[in-house]
Amino acid sequence: MPAQSLIIDCDPGQDDAVAILLALGSPQDVELLAVTAVAGNVPLTRTQENARSVVSLAGRQDVPVYAGSDRPLVRPLVTAEYVHGKTGLDGADLPSPAQPLAGGHASQAIIDIVRSRPERSVTICPVGPxxxxxLAMRLAPDIVPRIRQIVLMGGAIGLGNITPAAEFNIYVDPHAADIVFRSGVPLVMHGLDVTHKARCTPERLERIADLGTAVGRAVYGMLTFYGKYDQHRGAGGGAPLHDPCAVAYVIQPDLFGGRDCHVAIEVASEPSIGRTLVDWGGVTGQAANCKVIDTIDDDRFFEMLTERLARL
Known part of the structure; x- marks a missing residue:
């Protein structure tokens, strides 16, 4: 099959970085058209620079990186340096970006790319807020029916990880998530229920380190630092590798399983704002708007990830 056209919208973040590298190591499966950066794990000044550093690490300065929104639509920005470190990519000595930012706002880049490509050919992977x-959907409603699918990392069927109700990416900008989930674009959601099954065990990290490449060393360092947060919390089994799950689904969807559900975003109740209300049992009678992923073949996922990183 021809490679799928892909935009990764992200807030790097160590796991975002690995998601970008997974896409860049899979050119036969995905054509990475652009990386668009948003404020989230760290502020936009960091996320746009981090995205460019990761692209430079892979030697792919041909992939444009656009800076986007520096704050959510309505709420103040919440960041997660307590997980990712001050830079967002602590744990690795990455190269300085070898290319400047592409001109224009990330939302306009999304609009332009979707309009320029054949209808329903572009997949968007948002792995941050x-x-x-x-914004792209609101500025240019004509692109909505042209998008092939949105494969996202965010949400949860069950409990959250920043509040008891909400997962971080959705919590940071629930109003944006609400727009996307109401858009009618085919959605595939990788929430905490599946990403917590993709654990960076010491054995899996060692296999990445054993690649002996600059990319392997950087990923090992980043994920070792990233895992400290879960260690401090007393969570065993290694840190969950959230964002690469979404890109892996685009590459090899048979690694995952899930169910078509109706999903709504809570935007009104402050104690539960950002919760993804997943109608897993079909009790509301509302039509499904999202494929919600809940299972992963984690051994095959890490085998594929390590093999693709080895190509860079």
Whole structure:
């Protein structure tokens, strides 16, 4: 099959970085058209620079990186340096970006790319807050039916990880998520229920380190630092590798399983704002708007990830 056309919208973040590298190591499966950066794990000044550093690490300065929104649509920005470190990519000595930012706002880049490509040919992978994607939809409603699918990392069927109700990416900009989930674009959601099954065990990290490449060393360092947060919390089994799950689904969807559900975003109740209300049992009678992923073949996932990183 021809490679799928892909935009990664992200807030790097160590796991975002690995998601970008997974896409860049899979050119036969995905054509990475652009990386668009948004504020989230760290502020936009960091996320746009981090995205360019990761692209430079892979030697792919041909992939444009656009800076987007520096704050959510409505709420103040919440960041997660307590997980990712001050830079967002602590744990690795990455190269300085070898290319400047591409001109223009990330949301306009999304609009231009989707309009320029054949209808329903572009997949968007938001693995951070969905501010850029929601703005693109509001600025140019004509692109909505042209998008092939949105494969996102965010949400949860069950409990959250920043509040008892909400997962971080959705919590940071729930109003943007609400726009995306109401858009009618085919959605595939990788929430905490599946990403917590993709654990960076010491054995899996050692296999990445054993690649002996600059990319392997950088990923090992980043994910070792990233895992400290879960260690401090007393969570065993290694840190969950959230964002690469979404890109892996685009490459090899048979690694995952899930169910078509109706999903709504809570935007009104402050104690539960950002919760993804997943109608897993079909009790509301509302039509499904999202494929919600809940299973992963984690051994095959890490085998594929390590093999693709080895290509860079």
């Amino acid at each position: 969905m501010t850029n994607v929601a």
